[in-house]
Amino acid sequence: MRTLKYGITFAAAALVLAGCSGGGDADADADATAGGGESGAPAELTEVSVTLNWVPYGEHAPFYYGVEQGFFEEEGIDLTIQPGNGSGNTVQQVAQGNTDFGWADTPPLSNGINSGMPVKSVGVFLQTGPSSVEFFADQDITEPADLVGKTVGGTPGDAMYGTFPAWLQLNGVDPADVNVVNVDAAGKIAALIEGQVDAIQGFYHDQAPTIENQTGKEVEALPFADFNMNLLGTGLLTNDSIIEENPELVEAMFRATSRSFQEAADNQEAAVAAMAAGAEQAPEESVLAAQLEATIGLLNLDEAAAPGVNTEEQWTDTLTFLSENTDFDGEVDPTLYWDASFGEGL
Numbered sequence: 001m002r003t004l005k006y007g008i009t010f011a012a013a014a015l016v017l018a019g020c021s022g023g024g025d026a027d028a029d030a031d032a033t034a035g036g037g038e039s040g041a042p043a044e045l046t047e048v049s050v051t052l053n054w055v056p057y058g059e060h061a062p063f064y065y066g067v068e069q070g071f072f073e074e075e076g077i078d079l080t081i082q083p084g085n086g087s088g089n090t091v092q093q094v095a096q097g098n099t100d101f102g103w104a105d106t107p108p109l110s111n112g113i114n115s116g117m118p119v120k121s122v123g124v125f126l127q128t129g130p131s132s133v134e135f136f137a138d139q140d141i142t143e144p145a146d147l148v149g150k151t152v153g154g155t156p157g158d159a160m161y162g163t164f165p166a167w168l169q170l171n172g173v174d175p176a177d178v179n180v181v182n183v184d185a186a187g188k189i190a191a192l193i194e195g196q197v198d199a200i201q202g203f204y205h206d207q208a209p210t211i212e213n214q215t216g217k218e219v220e221a222l223p224f225a226d227f228n229m230n231l232l233g234t235g236l237l238t239n240d241s242i243i244e245e246n247p248e249l250v251e252a253m254f255r256a257t258s259r260s261f262q263e264a265a266d267n268q269e270a271a272v273a274a275m276a277a278g279a280e281q282a283p284e285e286s287v288l289a290a291q292l293e294a295t296i297g298l299l300n301l302d303e304a305a306a307p308g309v310n311t312e313e314q315w316t317d318t319l320t321f322l323s324e325n326t327d328f329d330g331e332v333d334p335t336l337y338w339d340a341s342f343g344e345g346l
Contacts, residue, residue: 002108004167012284018340026291040344044076045076045077045078046076046077046078047078048072048077048078048082048167049080049099049100049101050081050082050099050103051082051084051090051093051098051099052081052082052084052103053087053090053102053103053104054083054084054085054099055281056083056086056279057206057287057288057291058209058218058287058289058290058291058295059126059205059206059291060081060171060292061264061272061274061275061288061295062257062263062264062265062271063079063081064275064278064279065260065263065267065271065274066079066257066264067079068107068274068277069260069263069274071112071256071260071263072253072260073253075252076252077249077252077253081279083280083281084102084103085338086108086158087105087108087109087234088104091108091109091117092117094117094119094237095112095117095118095119100237100238100253101236101237102119102238103234103236103237104161104234104237105158105159105234106121106124106129106234107159107162107163107231107318107322108158108159109121109337110318110319110322111330113330113337114328114330116330119237119238119239119240120238120240120243120337121235121236121337121344122138122235122238122250122253122254122308122338123236123254123257123308123309123338123343124233124234124310124338125234125235125236125257125258125261125307125308125312126232126233126234126235126295126299127233127298127299127300127304128202128300129224129232129233130203130206130233130294131159131160131201131203131223131224131231131233132202132222132223132224132299133152133164133199133201133202133222133227134192134199134200134202134204134208134219134220135192135200135219135220135221136192136217136218136219136220137217137218137219137220138217139199142222143171143227144172144173144175145171147199147222149175149177149179150171150178150179151179151181151198151199152164152179152181152197152200153181153188153191153196153197153200154183154188154200154201155183155184156182158185160224160275162327163178163224163229163231163321163322163325164180166321166326167227167228168228169325170228170325171227171228181196183196183197183200188200188202188207189202189214193211193215204294205226205291205294205295205297205298206291208290209283209291209294212290213283213287231318231322232272232314232315232318233298235308236253236257236308238253243339247341250339251342254342254343255342255346258306258308258346259310261307262301262306264292264296265296265307268292268293268296269289271284272288272289272292275288275299295335305343305346306343306346308343309343309346310340312340315334316332319333
């Protein structure tokens with residue numbers, strides 16, 4: 001079990017990007033994209049939208065890289081990437097047919113399905129969950145027991161808020177001994193920086209590099225997954241009607257997304273550059289680089305058949321934990337929440 005430290009990783013990412021000379025690589029990438037379009041892309045493309053779980057950050061760089069490199073076009077897809085406003089909202093947008101695909105966290109997705117929303121996961125990509133408690137290094141927090149007497153900012157309704165008490169109990173801490181303060185999702189980082197709270201619940205691969213960039217101070221985190229609780233993280237979902245009426249499109253979208261994540265893992269600098277050029281509201285490139293690097297470490301690339309390909313055991317473990325430790329009261333049956341067929345053959 002360990003405390004994650006971000007100063008070295010973030011600084012290294014900044015130095016890598018500062019030393020890049022993008023001219024030759026950019027020309028090569030452009031040539032490769034053009035060639036792929038002429039030789040492999042279908043003549044007619046289907047317009048497809050995907051809504052993210054939040055405004056763009058480094059986790060989403062593979063989507064922009066896949067668009068730039070023509071991976072989605074080769075599958076017949078003209079992809080529009082839309083910012084989100086929380087996983088729960090993204091799930092709702094997919095259920096209402098306002099977007100073709102969504103990118104959302106597994107616990108809110110499971111709750112949405114259990115409440116009757118006609119959606120399903122087609123594959124979770126972050127197979128190590130990024131949920132954590134984050135704090136400045138000078139807090140001298142190294143394990144969950146060190147949170148006793150501390151004030152932790154959390155947002156009601158998100159996955160971390162709902163699982164935090166169970167996580168504390170799993171690590172021998174009485175939840176009553178930790179003071180949780182309700183903070184709006186958009187205000188959590190400011191609450192930590194301004195000293196209103198000692199720590200925040202958050203996705204460490206996203207927020208830690210952002211906080212370090214804003215403050216110049218070292219940020220550490222206690223990942224839930226490192227302390228007895230790993231839940232499947234963010235992944236791709238769509239409406240049941242699209243799965244039923246156009247499974248070929250779903251398969252093409254999954255295949256292009258999986259390829260985009262693998263290629264981005266192998267070409268992180270190029271993926272960051274693609275996102276910086278293609279995404280509005282994106283963080284600066286050094287932050288994106290640190291976020292993407294941390295994301296790649298959560299994909300389970302050494303064990304998964306391909307990015308986004310899950311096992312029944314992973315889903316069963318996540319659903320069982322939610323059922324036993326949160327207010328989730330759905331059946332522990334992966335087929336109700338996840339369609340495994342689109343990862344077959346990868």
